[in-house]
Amino acid sequence: MDSSSDEDIGIALALYVLSSEKRKRRFRAHPINQERERRGVMAKLYPQLCDDEDKFYNYARMSRASFEELLIAVQDDIRKQDTNFQQAISPRERLLLTLRFLATGESARSLHYQFRMGDSTVRKVVYDTCERLWEKLLDKEMPHPTETTLKEEANAFENMWQFPHCLGAVDGKHINIEIPPNSGSAFLNYNKKDFSIVLQGVADAKANFLAVDVGESGNHSDGGIFKHSSFGRALLQQQLPLPQPDAVMGEVLPYVFVADEAYPLHPNIMRPFPARGLDDRRRYFNYRLSRARRVVECAFGIMAQRWGVLKTTMRVNPDKARKIILACCILHNFVRRQQDESVDSAAEEASTDENPFQQQRSITERSMSSTGRPPQEAMEVREKFANLFVTGLAVP
Secondary structure, three states: OOHHHHHHHHHHHHHHHHHHHHHOOOOOOOHHHHOHHHHOHHHHHHHHHHOOHHHHHHHHOOOHHHHHHHHHHHHHHHOOOOOOOOOOOOHHHHHHHHHHHHHHOOOHHHHHHHHOOOHHHHHHHHHHHHHHHHHHHHHHHOOOOOHHHHHHHHHHHHHHHOOOOEEEEEEEEEEEEOOOOOOOOOOEEOOOOEEEEEEEEEEOOOOOEEEEEEEEEOOOOHHHHHHHOHHHHHHHOOOOOOOOOEEEOOEEEOOEEEOOOOOOOEOOEEOOOOOOOOOHHHHHHHHHHHHHHHHHHHHHHHHHHHOHHHHOOEOOOHHHHHHHHHHHHHHHHHHHHHOOOOOHHHHHHHOOOOOHHHHHHHHHOOOOOOOOOOOHHHHHHHHHHHHHHHHOOOOO
16 A cells, blocks of 8 residues: 555544544533523422412413323323433423423423423424324324214204304314425415415314314315315215204204315305305305304414414424424313313304394405315205204304
8 A cells, every 4th residue: 555545544534533523522411401400490490380370371371280180191101211321301391391382482492491401302302292192182182073972063063153063163274384495385375475384173162173184285275185184085985973964943954064165065064155146145144154163263263372382483394393283282172171161252252243244245255266066965955054044043
């Protein structure tokens, strides 16, 4: 081997050593983070929060009793093993950190100072806990519907919103995300000119979610997303355990879901009449449908108010955003059922003394053009509901 080759090898080794030195961490854990057990949130702030129920609720977006119930449900799934080098972060701290992230949408860089752990650790804890929350709570908080439970939902809609045979309200919500690399315009929401993924929800009469679907890119319409969602496919292919049609004031009607103009008209999906050529009967139907459909908008609003991360632009990839959104949805149901929250304010809003015809005219002016003529059976079902509303079942 000649001297020039030896020299090249020597230079390469020197560069490798220098590069390794630059990459070498100065600390196993930063001195700030080494103080976590003595000066972190769990050591300083958490005991004070536990002494003040209002402050605890504001911090974690749920009561302390609900927090303890949630911790019992998921602690075995989020527990990590201690190592020879460090003690694992406790399930309690993992859950509190995740709830605080969901409540505020603060960045990992901000939260890692509060909780005194590395920002990469914060992200890992949050994503892992969100995934476990969805998996652990799904069967209890968003179980698969049965004919019996769907009939119960229909009774609730009739009692609370005076819309008989209604099983749920369907709508979509865009959640802003940072544009994913090399995605072009795939996630562009053309209406708002930002990038998003879509949460599609089906809400019950009390503004809890019966089903959700997350992950479609923001450039798709609500109707298109519905047709490709697992819930939409099951409904359109008659795979849901819907109750059999029966009589309401002498008129046999199927059980239906209510939606806005973006969704297809179907014998089991009612949407408003088109704005053009409305008479009073059809306009009143649109008002009654809109009144029932508002519960899904209430569900989105309540959830975003509690979990502020949904009002931010998430700086994560779509897969991680999906985990975060699903966790928010399942926690929405968990907290509302634990604390028996009502939709009284939503009911009051829907029962205002405004002229329903004027109110509905502004809504139907947003009507989207249909891609094809609806099935004759679906149009006949809608006409039957319209006749029913003008002959009986008045709004109290």
